[in-house]
Amino acid sequence: MKKFIITGVQMRNKGSQAMLLSLYFGLKAQYPDCQVTGFVFKYDELDQYNLSLLPHDDYTRLVFENGLNRVPMLAPILTFIAGRVRKTNKWNGKIAAMEKALKEADAIFDASGYTLGSGWSKAGGQQLLETIKLAKRYDTKIILMPQSFGPWEWGEDDDAEFLKKVKKELTYCTKIYPREREGYDSLMALGLDNVELSADMVIREKLFPAADDILASHKADEANYPSEGSVGFIVNENLFRFGDPEAAYDLYAKMLDKLIANGETVYMLNTSTADKHLGEQILRKTANRDKVNVISGEYSSPELIHIISRFKYVVASRYHSIVFGYRSGVPAVILGWAAKYVDLADHFEQQDYVFDIRNPDVDGIIAKIDAMGANYETESQRIKANLTKMQSTSVIEDAVKALEG
Secondary structure (H helix, E strand, O other): OOEEEEEEEEOOEHHHHHHHHHHHHHHHHHOOOOEEEEEEEOOOOHHHEOOOEEEOOHHHHHHHHOOHHHOOOHHHHHHHHHHHHHOOOOOOOHHHHHHHHHHHOOEEEEOOOEEEOOOOOHHHHHHHHHHHHHHHHOOOEEEEEEEEEOOOOOOOOOHHHHHHHHHHHHHHOOEEEEOOHHHHHHHHOOOOOOEOOOOOHHHHOOOOOOHHHHEOOOOOOHHHOOOOOEEEEEOOOOHHHHOOHHHHHHHHHHHHHHHHHOOOOEEEEOOEHHHOOHHHHHHHOOOOHHHEEEEOOOOOHHHHHHHHOOEEEEEEOOHHHHHHHHHOOOOEEEEEOOHHHHHHHHHOOOHHHEEEOOOOOHHHHHHHHHHHHHHHHHHHHHHHHHHHHHOOOOHHHHHHHHHHO
């Protein structure tokens, strides 16, 4: 029986959760009797999921990165102390379970999304490098599934030295799948020969589970779902980090007011726990606060795909909310800051609907909202045609062949 570990994923951000699920169930499809374990961070109660999940968070990372798990009896003592300090028992027995999984794993698949590049700190990238080192320590193959890489432009004194470490660790990987052309070029510039360009897993894989497949107890709450033919509005806290925060709030408010003025029924929806605080602040700036519906509650990624499928189009900033829409043929007016948004839209001939928050064309964005309102049916058909082509091959199947090759 094959045994695999998935790393780099979390449960609160539903895009990251969706990558876990695509990979988890995709591997099960390739090897029906295989055992798949997710090493996850940013999670709530893991026992709410009908999946094999273990906590790969700040505490357990610290233990494994420093080899503390190899010191007899030290890990249980540290876990007891950490549990008392944090007032939790969530780590009880988990170090031993993680070590067992690592010793028995045939391969590790990482689905980090975006950590290694100058769009984020070196500390974030170092986490991915530590995961590769962990695979090396257990003499286990590792594949980096479709995610963003590069550019390498931190502008810091130790850039060259850090890139040497990046190349050293990435050379160990059996296969690396950059999601965007920019990432492919950045990796090839390091002289790597294990790189292959691939679109996001959640787009490329036909298979995706239902909520009943992943939740130990599930009761659909469709009463809070949007009406068919409405417009979804999905924000992203990262836009306030890459763009001017006040200008971002104003732009979000203007877009909402424009949608209401166009007679649209609008629903604001969160696809990441991190964005929940933004809704009320944006609504305060609108002239039509009472006309914007808010979908509250916590939803799994399969539920979010079902919710988004009801919209005729979305105005979105979360990458995987756009992916969720494209899976159902739902077009998007996109606000982003990175190459991943442009490349994703290019796959579906939607590049005219992408805008960069770092230099927003407010008039152009408003004009595209009008254009999408008029043309969403045509754009939907274009997206569905491209989706069929994209899903004619499987990146998970390709990764499995690389392992066995």
